[in-house]
Amino acid sequence: MSTAVTKKLMLFFPRCECEKPIIYHLVKDHNLVVNVYRAKVTPEEEGYLVLDVTGTEEDIEKAMDFVKTFNVSINPTGKGVIRDEERCTHCGHCVTHCPTGALHIVDEATREVGYSEAKCIECLACIRVCPYGACTSAF
Amino acid sequence: MKTYEQINDRIESGRAVVLTADEIMDYVDKKGLTAAAEDVDVVTTATFGPMCSSGCVLNFGHSKPKIRISEAWIEDVLVYSGIAAVDVYLGATQLRHGDPANMYHPGEFRYGGGHVIEDLVAGKTLQLFALSYGTDCYPLRELRTYFTINDLNQAIMVNPRNCYQNYNVAINDSDRTIYTYMGTLEPYRKNANYCSAGQLSPLLNDPHYDVIGVGTKVWLAGAHGHVYAEGTQHAGVCERTPDGVPMEGAGTLALTADMKQMCPEFVRGVSLRGYGASLALGVGIPIPILNEEILKRTCIRDRDILAPVIDYSYHYPEKTGKILRYVSYEQLRSGQIEVEGRKVVVGSLSSYHKALEIAHLLADEIKRGDFRLAEPIAHLPKDIQMKSLVTKEKPS
Numbered sequence A: 001m002s003t004a005v006t007k008k009l010m011l012f013f014p015r016c017e018c019e020k021p022i023i024y025h026l027v028k029d030h031n032l033v034v035n036v037y038r039a040k041v042t043p044e045e046e047g048y049l050v051l052d053v054t055g056t057e058e059d060i061e062k063a064m065d066f067v068k069t070f071n072v073s074i075n076p077t078g079k080g081v082i083r084d085e086e087r088c089t090h091c092g093h094c095v096t097h098c099p100t101g102a103l104h105i106v107d108e109a110t111r112e113v114g115y116s117e118a119k120c121i122e123c124l125a126c127i128r129v130c131p132y133g134a135c136t137s138a139f
Numbered sequence B: 001m002k003t004y005e006q007i008n009d010r011i012e013s014g015r016a017v018v019l020t021a022d023e024i025m026d027y028v029d030k031k032g033l034t035a036a037a038e039d040v041d042v043v044t045t046a047t048f049g050p051m052c053s054s055g056c057v058l059n060f061g062h063s064k065p066k067i068r069i070s071e072a073w074i075e076d077v078l079v080y081s082g083i084a085a086v087d088v089y090l091g092a093t094q095l096r097h098g099d100p101a102n103m104y105h106p107g108e109f110r111y112g113g114g115h116v117i118e119d120l121v122a123g124k125t126l127q128l129f130a131l132s133y134g135t136d137c138y139p140l141r142e143l144r145t146y147f148t149i150n151d152l153n154q155a156i157m158v159n160p161r162n163c164y165q166n167y168n169v170a171i172n173d174s175d176r177t178i179y180t181y182m183g184t185l186e187p188y189r190k191n192a193n194y195c196s197a198g199q200l201s202p203l204l205n206d207p208h209y210d211v212i213g214v215g216t217k218v219w220l221a222g223a224h225g226h227v228y229a230e231g232t233q234h235a236g237v238c239e240r241t242p243d244g245v246p247m248e249g250a251g252t253l254a255l256t257a258d259m260k261q262m263c264p265e266f267v268r269g270v271s272l273r274g275y276g277a278s279l280a281l282g283v284g285i286p287i288p289i290l291n292e293e294i295l296k297r298t299c300i301r302d303r304d305i306l307a308p309v310i311d312y313s314y315h316y317p318e319k320t321g322k323i324l325r326y327v328s329y330e331q332l333r334s335g336q337i338e339v340e341g342r343k344v345v346v347g348s349l350s351s352y353h354k355a356l357e358i359a360h361l362l363a364d365e366i367k368r369g370d371f372r373l374a375e376p377i378a379h380l381p382k383d384i385q386m387k388s389l390v391t392k393e394k395p396s
Helices: A022-028 A058-068 A125-129 B004-012 B023-032 B033-039 B112-120 B294-297 B331-332 B353-370
Strands: A003-015 A033-040 A047-056 A073-076 A081-083 A103-107 A113-114 A136-137 B018-020 B042-050 B053-059 B069-075 B078-080 B089-090 B128-131 B142-149 B155-161 B169-171 B178-180 B183-184 B191-194 B215-221 B223-230 B253-259 B267-272 B274-288 B304-310 B325-328 B334-341 B342-348
Touching: A003 A058, A022 A033, A022 A047, A022 A058, A047 A058, A081 A125, A125 A136, A125 B183, B018 B023, B018 B353, B023 B033, B023 B294, B033 B294, B042 B294, B042 B353, B053 B112, B069 B089, B078 B089, B089 B112, B112 B128, B112 B267, B112 B274, B155 B223, B155 B274, B169 B183, B169 B325, B183 B191, B215 B253, B215 B353, B274 B294, B274 B353, B325 B331, B331 B334
Parallel strands: B018 B042, B169 B304, B191 B342
Antiparallel strands: A003 A047, A003 A073, A033 A047, A081 A136, A103 A113, B042 B274, B053 B089, B053 B155, B069 B078, B069 B128, B128 B142, B155 B253, B169 B191, B178 B183, B215 B223, B215 B274, B223 B253, B267 B274, B304 B325, B334 B342
16 A cells, blocks of 8 residues: 655636535545645635645545646645745744744854745744735735 | 054955954954954944834936925825925835725735835836925926936935844733734733844944944945934933943934945835834944954954843833843844743844845955945944933923
C-alpha cells in the first residue's frame, strides 16, 4: 500500500460550479482527508477554496481529475496569501501575530523575515497587521 | 585626534577606514580603543521605520493663466497651501479625502500622505486638483492636471522630527485589542512592540550630541541631505543610564533632502490599522571618529540600551508616567521579554534589516569617496526638557 501524502491546493470555482458538492466526493469517492483552511464559495459569484488533501498520490491524482471535470482550476501552490518580497521591509511586526511560525526570523543577525508557505493556515493576521501592505489575499 | 578636514581628505583619496555601528565593537575589542581611534575615520549609523513627522515642500511652477492655490489635493490627499502661490506642503499622516478613518473601527488607512510621497519618489504620475478664490494677478480659479516628480521645480523633504534617540516598548494591559501608532497590541499583554534600530541608531551612538548637530550631512533615503534643526520634542534632559544613554525618547532630528535624489525602496507609505497613515524612512548618519571618546560612544551594544515598557491602553493615553519595567534591546531582539513574571512575545515596527543595509550603503559611499562629511554649524541643545500642554482657562 502506498504511503499517504498531504498537498496544499487552491481551487478556483467559476461562477457556474458553486452548487455542486465537490468536496463531499473527494472524501466519499476518493478516500481523501480534507482540511479546509479558507473558503469563499457563494452562489452567483466566483469561488475560492484553500485546503489540504491527504491520501495516496494515486487517489489525489484521480481526485484532481474528477475536480477538473467541473471546470474548476487547481493551483497546486495553494497561494491564498501572497507575500510581496518587494514590499516587505523585514520589520518583523507580523512575526508575533503569525500563529504557526510561517512568518519567521530567518537570520538573528540581520533580522530578515522569511515565509514558509507550507506552514501558512491562511488566518490572515499578517494582512491585518502589516503596515506596508506586503501581505495580500487572493480572495 | 583627527579633524573633519583630515577625515574628508582621506575620504577623497579613497583611503578612509569606515565601519558600521554593528561592526565597530568587535574591531575595538580586537585593536584596543587608542589604536582603533587612530585607524577608523567614520562609523556609519542608520535606522528605518515609521516617522510620522515627515513631509515635503513641492513647487509646481505656474500654469497659464496663473493660479494662487488656496486649497489643493494630490491623489485626493489634502496638502497645505497657506504659503506662496504654487508651493504646497504634503504631510505624511494626511488622510485621503473621504477616508472613513475609524468610522468603521479599526480603519485600514490604505492610502494617505506617506503613500503619495512614496509614489512621488517612485516616479508615478499623480493627480493635482487645486482651487483658488482668484486675484487680479492670479485669475485661475480651478485646475486639474497630472504630474510626476520630474515636472516639479522642487520636491524637498522637510521633516520636523525624525530619528528618535530611543523609544517606548508598547504593551496592552486591557482586555481588548488596541490599535496604536505602535501597531496592533493584543489584550492581556499578549504581545509588545518596539521601534528603534538600537545599537545601529544614529543618536544612540552619539548620546550627548557631540558630533551630530545642525548642518551634519545625512543620508536620507539615498539622497544627501542634512540636519536643519533639532527635531520637534527634542529633549536632551531625560532619564539616562550611568553611561549617559537615554532611557526614553530624548533627542530628535529635523532632516531635509532633495526628493529627486531619493530611492523609493527607502521611502515607504505606512498603514497602521486603527491609527492612521504614515511614512517609513531610511536614514543613515556618519559619525566622524575625531577622538577616543567619540569612538567609545559608538561601541554601544544592544544589551547596554534600555527602553521603557509602557501600557498603551491606559497609562500612555492618560499620561500617568507609569513604566512597567526597562528592557534591553538585546532582550527585545530575542523576540521575548518578561513582564511581571510572564513571557511576552515582541515584534518591531522599525526594520533592523533595512537599517543594516543602509549603514552598509552609506559606508560604501564614503569609502568610494562619494560622501564627504560636513562639520555642524551649531550643536543640538543638551539642556532642554519636554514640556507638556497645560490647558488653561481664558486669562481675564
